[in-house]
Amino acid sequence: MSSPFEWLIFLPFAGGVITFLLPGKSRPWLALLLTVGTFAAAWWLASDVWREGPQGYALGGWEAPLGINLYADGLSALLLLTTSAVMTLASFYSLGYFSREAEASSWTEARAFVPLWLFLLGSLNALFVSRDLFNLYVALELLTIAGVALVALAGGATALRAGMRYLLAAFLASLLYLMGVALLYGEFGVLDLALIAEAAEGGTRAPVIALAFVFLGLGIKAALFPFHAWLPHAHASAPAPVSAVLSALVVKAAFYVILRLWVDVFADSVTAPAAQAAGALGAAGILWGSFQALREQRLKLVVAHSTVAQVGYLFLLFPLLTGVGEGAWRFDAWAGGVYHMMSHAFAKGALFLAAGTILYAYGNDQISAMRGLTRTLPITTVSFGIAGIALVGLPPSGSFIAKWMLLTATIESAQWWWAVVIGAGTLLSGAYVYRLVSAAFTPDTLPESIRPVPRVMEYASLILALTSLGLGLRAAEPFDLLEVGAPFSMIVAGVGT
Amino acid sequence: MSTFELYAALAAVLFAVGLYGFFVRQELVRKVVGLNIIGAAVFLLLIAIAYRNRGDFADPVPHAMVLTGIVVAVSATALALALARRIEDETGTRRLPEDEESS
Numbered sequence: 001m002s003s004p005f006e007w008l009i010f011l012p013f014a015g016g017v018i019t020f021l022l023p024g025k026s027r028p029w030l031a032l033l034l035t036v037g038t039f040a041a042a043w044w045l046a047s048d049v050w051r052e053g054p055q056g057y058a059l060g061g062w063e064a065p066l067g068i069n070l071y072a073d074g075l076s077a078l079l080l081l082t083t084s085a086v087m088t089l090a091s092f093y094s095l096g097y098f099s100r101e102a103e104a105s106s107w108t109e110a111r112a113f114v115p116l117w118l119f120l121l122g123s124l125n126a127l128f129v130s131r132d133l134f135n136l137y138v139a140l141e142l143l144t145i146a147g148v149a150l151v152a153l154a155g156g157a158t159a160l161r162a163g164m165r166y167l168l169a170a171f172l173a174s175l176l177y178l179m180g181v182a183l184l185y186g187e188f189g190v191l192d193l194a195l196i197a198e199a200a201e202g203g204t205r206a207p208v209i210a211l212a213f214v215f216l217g218l219g220i221k222a223a224l225f226p227f228h229a230w231l232p233h234a235h236a237s238a239p240a241p242v243s244a245v246l247s248a249l250v251v252k253a254a255f256y257v258i259l260r261l262w263v264d265v266f267a268d269s270v271t272a273p274a275a276q277a278a279g280a281l282g283a284a285g286i287l288w289g290s291f292q293a294l295r296e297q298r299l300k301l302v303v304a305h306s307t308v309a310q311v312g313y314l315f316l317l318f319p320l321l322t323g324v325g326e327g328a329w330r331f332d333a334w335a336g337g338v339y340h341m342m343s344h345a346f347a348k349g350a351l352f353l354a355a356g357t358i359l360y361a362y363g364n365d366q367i368s369a370m371r372g373l374t375r376t377l378p379i380t381t382v383s384f385g386i387a388g389i390a391l392v393g394l395p396p397s398g399s400f401i402a403k404w405m406l407l408t409a410t411i412e413s414a415q416w417w418w419a420v421v422i423g424a425g426t427l428l429s430g431a432y433v434y435r436l437v438s439a440a441f442t443p444d445t446l447p448e449s450i451r452p453v454p455r456v457m458e459y460a461s462l463i464l465a466l467t468s469l470g471l472g473l474r475a476a477e478p479f480d481l482l483e484v485g486a487p488f489s490m491i492v493a494g495v496g497t
Numbered sequence: 498m499s500t501f502e503l504y505a506a507l508a509a510v511l512f513a514v515g516l517y518g519f520f521v522r523q524e525l526v527r528k529v530v531g532l533n534i535i536g537a538a539v540f541l542l543l544i545a546i547a548y549r550n551r552g553d554f555a556d557p558v559p560h561a562m563v564l565t566g567i568v569v570a571v572s573a574t575a576l577a578l579a580l581a582r583r584i585e586d587e588t589g590t591r592r593l594p595e596d597e598e599s600s
Contacts, residue, residue, distance in 0.1 A: 134562050141569045145576055152580055157587045164580045164593060168528060171573050172519060175535045178566060179512070182539055185559065186546045 004048065005057040005070045005129060007041035008080065012122030020115040027114040028095050035091045038121060039084035046077040046481065054485035056131075069192060071131035073485025075338060078478060079256060082342050083124045085467070086248050086349045089460045090241040091117070093353050096454030097240055097360065112153060113239070120146040120245065127253050132191040133181045136257055137174065140221065144170040147250050150242040151234050159237040166234035169227070173220035180213030193265050203268030211266060215278075218261075221254035224278075224315060225285030228308045232292070235304040240356020243300065244464075247307040248349040252341050255314050262318060263334065275318040282315025283421040290428035294435070299355045299365040302432055303348070306391065309425060310344045313337070313406070316418050320409040329412035335482055336405025339471070342478070343398030346468035347390035353461035354384045360457070361450045367436060371444035379458040381440050383465040388433035390468035393426055398471025504545035511538035525581040525591045529574055536570045 015034040019027045048055050054073040063069070072080070094117070098110035123142035130136045148170065152163030185191060187207045188199050199205060220227040231251070235243050262270055289309030296302045317337030321330055357380045358373065359365040374381050390397035403422060410419040471478065498506075511534055518531030543559040543566075550556035585591045 134565070138565060138569065141573065145572060148576060148580075152583070157584070160580060160584045160587060161593055164525065164577070164584060167573070167577050167580060168519075168532070171532050171577065172535070174569075174573070175532065175539060179535075179539050179542070182543045182546065182559075182562075185543070185562075186549075189550065189556075191558070 003057055004041045004045035005055075005072070008038060008045065008125040008129065009122060011037050011041065012118045012125065016115045016118035016122060019118060027111065028091075028098065031114045031118055032088075032091045032095065034118060035084065035088045035121060038125065039081075039088050042077070042080040042084045042125075045072055046081050049074060049077040049484050050481055057129075068135055069131045070129040071194075072129050074482045075256075075260075075485075076128045077484070078338070078342065078481055079128050079252070080125060082345050083121070083128065083249050086345055086464065087117075087121050087124075087245060089464050090244050090349065090353065093244075093356075093457050093460035094239075094241040096457040096460075097356065099454060113150070113242075116146050116150050116153070117241075120150065120250070124249055124253055128256065131193050133184060133193065133196070134191050137178055137181060140177065140254065140257070141174050143250060143253060144174065144221075147242075147246055151238040151246070153242070154237060154239055158233070162233040162237040165230045169220055169230040173217040173227075175217070176213050176220070177217030180210045180215075180217060183207060183210035183213065186210075193260070197265040200266055200269055206266070206269035208269075211269060214261065215258060218254050218258045219281075221251075222258060222314075223251055223285075223308055223311055225281050225288055225308065225312065228285060228289070228311075231308060232301055232304040235307060235352075236298065236300040240353055240359065243304070243356065244349040244352035247304065247352055248345040251307060251311055252314075252345060255311065255341065259314075259317075259337075263321065270318075272319075272322045275322045278315050279319035279418060282312040282318075283418070285309060285312030285315070286421055286425040287312075287428070290425055290432065293432040294428065297367060299358060299367055299370065299436065300352070302367070302436065303351050303355055306351075306429065306432065307348060309429065310340075310348065310391070313340055313403075313422070313425065316406060316421070317409075319415060319418065320406065320413055322413070329409040332405040333409035333413070335479060336402045336409065338482060339405070339475070339478065340399060340402035343390060343402055343468050343471050346464050346471065347387045347397070347399065350383050350387035350461045350464035350468060351391065353457070353464065354380045354387065357453055357457050357461065361453050363451070367439050370436070370439040371442045373440035374443075376450055377453065377458065379462055380453075383458070383462040384440060385437055386465035386469055387461075388437055390465070390472075392429045392433050396472040397469050398475070399468070401472055401475050501545050501549040504548070505542060508538045508542040508545065511535075511541060523592045525584065525593065526578070529577045529581070532577075533570065533574060536566070540566060 011034050015030065019030055045055065049072055057070040059068045059070065098113060123139050123146060127136060127139035127143065130139055148163050148167040151166055152160050184207060187205060187210060188196050190196060223231040235246050238246060286309045289305050289312065293302045293305035296305060314337050317333045320333035355365060357377060358370060361377060362369055390399050393399035393403040407419055407422055410416060515531045515534030515538060518534060519528050522528055522531060540563045543563050547556040547559035581591055
């Protein structure tokens with residue numbers, strides 16, 4: 001096998017099947033090995049993209065429209081790297097998290113965890129390199145099935161109900177998306193994104209109803225307000241590494257598909273009012289999610305509601321891409337949004353892992369019980385603080401750069417109202433992060449007994465948190481990579497609207 | 498009304514029926530059945546499109562999509578039914594509580 005595409009998809013899926021057949025104890029180690037291998041493959045692909053431009057691959061040597069084409073440009077490469085980096089660190093974390101052999105129930109949990117985990121990784125990879133509408137559907141559905149099973153893994157009524165709500169919402173969303181795909185196929189007669197983009201150019205063939213189905217389905221999967229109700233409990237009830245990956249990556253995967261279709265394929269078909277509506281829903285999500293995060297009493301629910309808010313920022317980039325005249329702000333809006341996706345992936349991953357560590361040690365995750373955390377779990381407290389900084393978007397985090405670019409775009413495209421939303425969202429996130437950090441720093445009598453935490457758990461969340469900070473210090477390379485293939489060159493030049 | 502239009506209209510009706518079942522019924526198994534009816538609507542539409550696009554023979558691409566779609570829908574249905582059963586074992590009911598907070 002001579003192409004990184006093959007490894008990116010083959011390694012995790014083959015691993016998922018093989019680990020299912022292996023005895024339980026060796027599973028986590030093989031999973032770790034395979035996630036590291038996938039990271040290497042993602043790095044390989046990214047360096048190919050960096051040096052040679054966008055990469056394509058025809059499965060089995062069959063070219064589109066008959067065969068399935070895989071494709072990676074800068075955007076795909078960056079998201080593949082983010083995915084495998086977060087999954088690798090979460091895999092290290094899970095070594096510690098699932099090491100409680102003494103408890104029979106958690107041991108079955110750990111055994112089923114590994115194969116599902118690898119399937120999740122494989123479907124994320126497949127999604128980011130897919131280049132046709134139906135392949136995207138299959139990848140989204142695999143992602144849902146693996147994700148739901150991982151949520152329900154914890155067992156117990158709460159996790160099962162949360163998993164069920166997640167499945168019902170995501171299943172419906174898949175079918176809405178598939179309905180849209182069927183209608184699009186009826187209109188264009190092809191599934192390949194590049195061929196559809198060609199046919200849809202100029203916006204003369206804009207199948208509005210089909211696009212409404214597609215974006216509605218994807219909006220549910222991306223937990224866009226008001227379709228977010230399934231998310232908080234699903235993300236909060238899952239085992240810690242699963243929560244981290246669901247919030248950091250799975251939600252973003254659905255958003256990636258929206259971004260790809262909206263800006264890359266149907267740039268001429270979507271209208272300015274639709275973009276404003278998407279932005280308005282995003283803004284509502286920012287405010288609603290942040291308010292809920294302020295009200296919650298449980299740590300993991302706070303972090304989960306914050307995901308609803310952070311997804312909202314991503315949808316602001318659609319109205320910012322519109323606007324009159326030409327301008328560099330289009331690149332700011334688009335790249336800022338993508339950078340926010342990445343930075344939030346690392347920060348939210350770190351936060352959920354740290355929250356899981358606290359839950360592991362204290363036995364519950366009530367915020368009021370977090371007192372004295374600085375003394376009991378100093379490293380976790382530090383990662384919590386750093387990830388908090390990145391979540392709010394304070395310098396020098398990656399989110400700061402992302403928000404700065406979004407703000408620049410709001411001013412330059414003369415849409416100041418989005419700047420107000422970004423400002424309000426930032427203040428609110430500052431408030432709920434402060435609430436958590438201040439609880440951690442409240443000196444108090446320590447709880448009588450806390451369970452000793454494996455070191456690997458604490459360091460995994462610390463490294464994730466530091467990465468989200470590092471994205472702010474070294475932003476040049478990611479942005480250069482993002483420009484490769486210039487998937488949105490058309491709209492950046494101001495032609496697209 | 499052409500054959501294609503007839504089947505497309507039938508797909509629309511099925512879609513509406515499934516959607517109604519999904520949102521109105523509270524029992525989990527009925528919700529899953531509703532989703533499967535929506536799935537059937539989408540597959541019917543795809544087959545109708547294959548018929549409309551026919552040359553010497555019907556367009557094979559939608560058939561491939563329907564086959565894959567059925568496999569995916571069956572897997573998701575199996576997972577949903579397994580979850581519904583576990584929920585019934587744990588809570589004694591095959592319904593989800595109305596109030597999110599109490600779950």
